[in-house]
Amino acid sequence: MVKALIFIVIMFIGFQFITIDTKENLPTNPKDEIAVSNDIKTILKRSCYDCHSNNTTIPWYGNIAPSSWLVRSHINDGRKILNFSEFNKYDVEKQKDLFDRIGGAVVIRMPLPSYVWMHPKAELSQEDRDKLKAWSESEYQAR
Numbered sequence: 001m002v003k004a005l006i007f008i009v010i011m012f013i014g015f016q017f018i019t020i021d022t023k024e025n026l027p028t029n030p031k032d033e034i035a036v037s038n039d040i041k042t043i044l045k046r047s048c049y050d051c052h053s054n055n056t057t058i059p060w061y062g063n064i065a066p067s068s069w070l071v072r073s074h075i076n077d078g079r080k081i082l083n084f085s086e087f088n089k090y091d092v093e094k095q096k097d098l099f100d101r102i103g104g105a106v107v108i109r110m111p112l113p114s115y116v117w118m119h120p121k122a123e124l125s126q127e128d129r130d131k132l133k134a135w136s137e138s139e140y141q142a143r
Helices: 002-015 038-047 067-081 084-089 092-108 113-118 126-142
Strands: none
Touching: 038 126, 092 126
8 A cells, every 4th residue: 555655656746747838928919919899808818818818827736747737738729729819810711710610619618617617707607608609700790
């Protein structure tokens, strides 16, 4: 039993040396950030920006392996799919595609349940979901 416990502790310590590189706050040009109303911006910052912008707050457990692997890979993946801090760098077709996908994502799967579990304030109310869906549909139509 003691040997197993020692082995687990050694493995846990060893895990701390395996890292995924994620920058917490990347430099951002304000001209590249998506332009939205204050109402929509508030919702996006509360529920989406930690994974889908350059303004990420990595929580304490995001620095401890193995949970750091999951947190940091979600952030890296989220930024690759959609980065609100660099939205205006996307061409019009990509923006249109993203607006089309945002509407479905907020209805079906975003924010991720694992994120909401640790960040209950990020939970989208039905009103928030409706606002984001209406906003994304109107932006889609405008492109």
